[in-house]
Amino acid sequence: MYFTKNTSSTQLFIKLSIAFIICISLSACSKNKQTAKASPSQPAKTIFLEARTLMSNNQFEAAVKKYETLEAQYPLGRYAQQALLEQAYAYFKFDEPDTALDTIDRYMRVYPRSPRMDYALYLRGLINFTRGGSVIDKVFPRNFSDLDGVRQKEAFNDFSALINRHKGSPYAADAKKRMHYLKNTLGQSEVSIAEYYMKRGAYLAAYNRADYAIKYHQGTPAVISALQIKTCAARKLGKNDLANDTLRIIKLNFPTKTKFACL
Numbered sequence: 001m002y003f004t005k006n007t008s009s010t011q012l013f014i015k016l017s018i019a020f021i022i023c024i025s026l027s028a029c030s031k032n033k034q035t036a037k038a039s040p041s042q043p044a045k046t047i048f049l050e051a052r053t054l055m056s057n058n059q060f061e062a063a064v065k066k067y068e069t070l071e072a073q074y075p076l077g078r079y080a081q082q083a084l085l086e087q088a089y090a091y092f093k094f095d096e097p098d099t100a101l102d103t104i105d106r107y108m109r110v111y112p113r114s115p116r117m118d119y120a121l122y123l124r125g126l127i128n129f130t131r132g133g134s135v136i137d138k139v140f141p142r143n144f145s146d147l148d149g150v151r152q153k154e155a156f157n158d159f160s161a162l163i164n165r166h167k168g169s170p171y172a173a174d175a176k177k178r179m180h181y182l183k184n185t186l187g188q189s190e191v192s193i194a195e196y197y198m199k200r201g202a203y204l205a206a207y208n209r210a211d212y213a214i215k216y217h218q219g220t221p222a223v224i225s226a227l228q229i230k231t232c233a234a235r236k237l238g239k240n241d242l243a244n245d246t247l248r249i250i251k252l253n254f255p256t257k258t259k260f261a262c263l
Contacts (some may be wrong), residue, residue, distance in 0.1 A: 005204060009049070019037045023141075038130075044070060044073070044078070044079045045079065046078045047066055047069055047070040047073070047074075047079075048082075048083055049068055050066055050080045051066035051067050051070065051083070051086070051090075052061045052086070054066060055089075055090060055093075056084070058093075060090050060094040061094055063094075064087065064091060064092045064094055066211065067083050067084075067086060067087035067090055068087070070083050071083060071084065071087070081107075081110075081111055081114065082116075083111070084103065084106070084107045084111075084260040085104075085107055085114075085116060085119070085120060087103055087159045088100050088101075088103035088104045088120075088123060089123060091103055092123070092126075092127050097127050097128075097131045100123075100127050100202065101124065101127055101128075103126075104120055104123060104124045105124075106161055107120055108120055111133065117165075117166070118162055118165070118166035118169035118171055118172075119171060119175040120167075120213035121158055121159075121161050121165070121166070122158075122159070122161040122162050122169070122171035122174075122175060124158045125154075125155045125156075125158030125159040125162065125175060126155075126178075126180065128151050128152075128154040128155035128158060129151075129155040129159075129178055129182070131151075131155075133166075137167045148161055149186055149190075152182050152185060152186050153186065155178070155182060156182045156186065159175035159176075159178055159179045159182075160179065162175050163175055163176060163179070182205070183217065183219075183220055183224065184220045184221060186217060187213055187217030187220035187221070187222030187226075188208075188221075188222045190209055190212055190216075190217065190226065191213055191215035191222045191225045191226055191229065193208070193209050194206045194209035194210040194226065194229045194233075195210060195225075195229065195263060196211065198229060198232065198233060198262075198263040201212045203236040203237050204233070204237060206229055206232075206233040207229075207230055207233035207234060207237065210227070210229040211226075211227040211230055212231040213226035214226045214230065215229060224250075224254050224257050227249060227250050227254070227257075228250065228257070228260045228262075229247055229263075230242075230246050231243050231246040231247050231250070231262075232260075232263065234246060235262070236262075
């Protein structure tokens with residue numbers, strides 16, 4: 001009887017031990033699975049290609065998040081440089097121009113000798129060129145030349161830097177066309193401001209603004225209007241000699257534009 005009881009106790013102990021070991025093993029496996037899920041397992045190339053696929057499908061917000069993940073996990077990897085530039089474009093398409101410009105500026109600081117610097121300059125100019133105004137401007141769009149000239153000047157400078165530093169760039173031809181357009185609209189912006197001053201009787205301010213347009217926007221259609229405003233403003237100020245001198249310039253260079261009404 002004693003032997004039987006001892007044997008039963010031993011078997012019970014063995015069974016409990018086995019059950020305990022199994023529980024410990026299952027718990028360890030579960031923890032390992034949770035750790036595997038929590039840790040980043042995607043290689044940089046996979047994240048990069050996924051971001052590009054999202055971009056091609058116009059899923060710009062999702063693409064931005066992918067590029068941000070790639071930058072956070074692999075800041076110095078082989079895909080970091082290209083990903084940062086593409087991230088700037090993703091922000092641009094996602095209608096976050098300020099963040100896009102900040103990203104491009106960071107790219108230029110981190111990779112000053114990048115072979116893609118011409119594209120970075122072009123993208124910077126393009127963002128400034130297409131940058132919208134306020135919400136009201138988007139609902140009730142104004143003429144491009146009526147918007148704040150700061151963005152236009154920044155775009156002009158970006159395209160100018162591209163052309164001067166990278167003459168053989170495939171983006172240079174388009175940059176030149178945009179610069180020509182910007183030059184005309186910048187001139188018209190100055191004329192619009194001069195007209196504004198004339199309508200409000202600020203003749204000295206109108207004269208100075210028109211003179212600035214003539215000096216810095218030669219070769220644009222705005223020069224004719226600027227000369228006419230300068231003539232009218234001079235007369236309003238009682239500077240008839242200046243008015244007559246300006247009128248002679250109009251007759252000499254633009255003989256068909258000598259008849260005009262002052263605001």
